[in-house]
Amino acid sequence: MAATVPTRLDSPSRSQDDVLNIRSRNAGHARAWHRIPIAVLAWSATALLLLEGAYYALCGVLQVTNFGWRQLMFDQYKMYPHYLELPFPQSVIQLENGHRPLLPILIRLAEIRWFSADQILQLAVGAFCAFMIAALVAISAWRDRTVSTPIRAACVATAFVGIFWLGSSRMLLHGNEILVVYMLGFLVVLGALCVQRAATAAPNRWMLGATVAATGATFCFGSGIAAFPALALVAWISRVPYRSIGWLALGLAFSLVIYLWVLPGNDSVRAMLDFRPLDSIATAVRWIGSPWINAWIGYTEPQLFPWMGPGSSRTATAQLLAGSARFLDRIAGGNLPATGALVTGLSGFLIVSANFVRRALRPMPVPCIENLAMTLSLFAAAVSMIIGIGRLDYFVDHPNQIFADRYLPWSCMFWLGCGILAMRGLDRSGMPVRMATVIVAIAVPVALLPSQRGWAGWGEAVFRQSQASAAAALSDVYDAKLFPDNDDAKTADVVRTLSLLRKRQLGMFATTGAELLGTQLVVEGSTGQTGVWISPPERLTDARNGLVSAHFEGIVVDGIRWVSQGGTLAVVDADNRVSGFALPSFVGKAGTHPRLHVPQKRGFDGYIHAFDPARDYRLVLVGSDSAVVHELAKLPTSPK
Numbered sequence: 001m002a003a004t005v006p007t008r009l010d011s012p013s014r015s016q017d018d019v020l021n022i023r024s025r026n027a028g029h030a031r032a033w034h035r036i037p038i039a040v041l042a043w044s045a046t047a048l049l050l051l052e053g054a055y056y057a058l059c060g061v062l063q064v065t066n067f068g069w070r071q072l073m074f075d076q077y078k079m080y081p082h083y084l085e086l087p088f089p090q091s092v093i094q095l096e097n098g099h100r101p102l103l104p105i106l107i108r109l110a111e112i113r114w115f116s117a118d119q120i121l122q123l124a125v126g127a128f129c130a131f132m133i134a135a136l137v138a139i140s141a142w143r144d145r146t147v148s149t150p151i152r153a154a155c156v157a158t159a160f161v162g163i164f165w166l167g168s169s170r171m172l173l174h175g176n177e178i179l180v181v182y183m184l185g186f187l188v189v190l191g192a193l194c195v196q197r198a199a200t201a202a203p204n205r206w207m208l209g210a211t212v213a214a215t216g217a218t219f220c221f222g223s224g225i226a227a228f229p230a231l232a233l234v235a236w237i238s239r240v241p242y243r244s245i246g247w248l249a250l251g252l253a254f255s256l257v258i259y260l261w262v263l264p265g266n267d268s269v270r271a272m273l274d275f276r277p278l279d280s281i282a283t284a285v286r287w288i289g290s291p292w293i294n295a296w297i298g299y300t301e302p303q304l305f306p307w308m309g310p311g312s313s314r315t316a317t318a319q320l321l322a323g324s325a326r327f328l329d330r331i332a333g334g335n336l337p338a339t340g341a342l343v344t345g346l347s348g349f350l351i352v353s354a355n356f357v358r359r360a361l362r363p364m365p366v367p368c369i370e371n372l373a374m375t376l377s378l379f380a381a382a383v384s385m386i387i388g389i390g391r392l393d394y395f396v397d398h399p400n401q402i403f404a405d406r407y408l409p410w411s412c413m414f415w416l417g418c419g420i421l422a423m424r425g426l427d428r429s430g431m432p433v434r435m436a437t438v439i440v441a442i443a444v445p446v447a448l449l450p451s452q453r454g455w456a457g458w459g460e461a462v463f464r465q466s467q468a469s470a471a472a473a474l475s476d477v478y479d480a481k482l483f484p485d486n487d488d489a490k491t492a493d494v495v496r497t498l499s500l501l502r503k504r505q506l507g508m509f510a511t512t513g514a515e516l517l518g519t520q521l522v523v524e525g526s527t528g529q530t531g532v533w534i535s536p537p538e539r540l541t542d543a544r545n546g547l548v549s550a551h552f553e554g555i556v557v558d559g560i561r562w563v564s565q566g567g568t569l570a571v572v573d574a575d576n577r578v579s580g581f582a583l584p585s586f587v588g589k590a591g592t593h594p595r596l597h598v599p600q601k602r603g604f605d606g607y608i609h610a611f612d613p614a615r616d617y618r619l620v621l622v623g624s625d626s627a628v629v630h631e632l633a634k635l636p637t638s639p640k
Helices: 016-067 076-085 102-115 120-143 147-162 166-173 174-199 204-219 222-237 240-263 266-271 276-286 292-295 316-331 336-361 367-388 392-398 397-404 405-429 430-449 451-473 491-504
Strands: 531-534 538-541 546-557 568-572 576-588 602-606 616-624 629-634
Touching: 016 120, 016 166, 016 430, 016 451, 076 102, 076 576, 102 120, 102 174, 120 147, 120 166, 120 174, 120 367, 147 166, 147 405, 147 430, 147 602, 166 174, 166 292, 166 405, 166 451, 174 204, 174 222, 174 367, 174 405, 204 222, 204 240, 204 546, 222 240, 222 336, 222 367, 276 292, 276 367, 276 392, 276 397, 276 405, 276 451, 292 336, 292 397, 292 405, 292 451, 316 336, 316 430, 316 451, 316 629, 336 367, 336 397, 336 405, 367 392, 367 405, 392 397, 392 491, 405 430, 451 491, 451 576, 451 602, 531 629, 546 576, 568 629
Parallel strands: none
Antiparallel strands: 531 546, 538 546, 546 602, 568 576, 568 616, 576 602, 616 629
């Protein structure tokens, strides 16, 4: 049999179709090989973005867990007498700083009733709501298959970075603030999900649900009223019937009547309204741009925060941010914060407006993730206008307060939504634009790391101050530098609230052994299980009565596990009489910020009531039943 001779590709024995098919397959294989590096890059970028989102979520949750403030802070000293002295429901309906947080107050009353006002319930509910905002947005983004995988991952990362960036530390760590802010945000997101369902089925039922959510948001915090126009606009572009959108109009009218005319204190609410449209718009735009100032532009001279100073900005990222900010400041003529906030805020408004107009002109279903992003952006934009009207005179008198950390959660929600809208739009512009978008999405969380570290350190420092204030109150010492005496609360408010807490054994006065101040104990000798370092007591004058007291700090070097099992650190004098208390207040070991674990707090701050430098004092551990007292260490002699 004759051997078979291989046929050339262009052999006449093959048809023209065979030749074209073979060439097409070869070209396809070649293209497939070229696509492999792109696929590897795409999945690498996806993994990196998801890790960035997970990192910020972990940082935020652990920061709240480790350093959420467990004591009353700021204006809580002015609020708590209402909760403790007024009967229900009068205790719920009082005006608080121009707001009516009815739902958060109910949770605070439950915390007072069942958790001794320890702030844990507020922190837990607030942290849950914050996580749910980010999680619902992230899930919606990941499930949307209309955009590329890296862009989906970028949207997921944006959701968690926008909520858990520690620029919002004050609101994340303060039980009072995390509750009102993130419960409100969670209700807005639930309202947006109701609107999404209303666009497909049972519009009346689902828009009624959206109305209930917006009404709840209004009675979480004053800015919640902005949920009504935001949800109405999203319902309109989602083609929800007008009659169903009318539920939101009814809810808005009901909320305004209750807010402004029915509940007590309504005259002061109406007095806050000041209509100067152009000034209010400029203020709103700058206010929206404040995250960029806090994370970047604030590095100009003078720095916005101490951790932005040259000695504190040693990482390459911080140096790059500082150098670029100062370069732009020279171009802007030395007024970059105000100009930069205006430019960035205006850019954000244009992005959201363009996306809104595009959706309004195209009768197409709105994907769930776009619905959520648009709602958050429109909500925060409406909040900015409310702030621009209600706080206009305040910002004129205090221009840098427009960048204050207490406002950042709202503007971060705006940029969360704005970023998702922008990335989804850019994904449709071709491979080069998509790659550039992914690179920027990766770079932004990296650029936020210096501010993440700075605010994490700030949160730890304020936690220590909070715990030290509790130790001072337990010891019947009024250390003026630890308590507010400003617009948040006056000294008289603080003294009154501390007296109410002591009388009812709430807050720091629910600590084991709090009632033992001035009593004599039977102290057992040292067990040898611990090693404690203590600083010499530092004398101070009680701001109420001029009595000489003292502050000291220390670290449990060895035996922290035994010390932390239960009981309270107390100070006894030579007669074994309780002269003061100490509370755990800082980690006591070096570490990076933010901390990615749950460290034991070895460090403590303590106070001595009616301090006598001629007397000897010892630190003791009072057992959980106040019956067993072990000596831990002698306090050093105070310098004369």
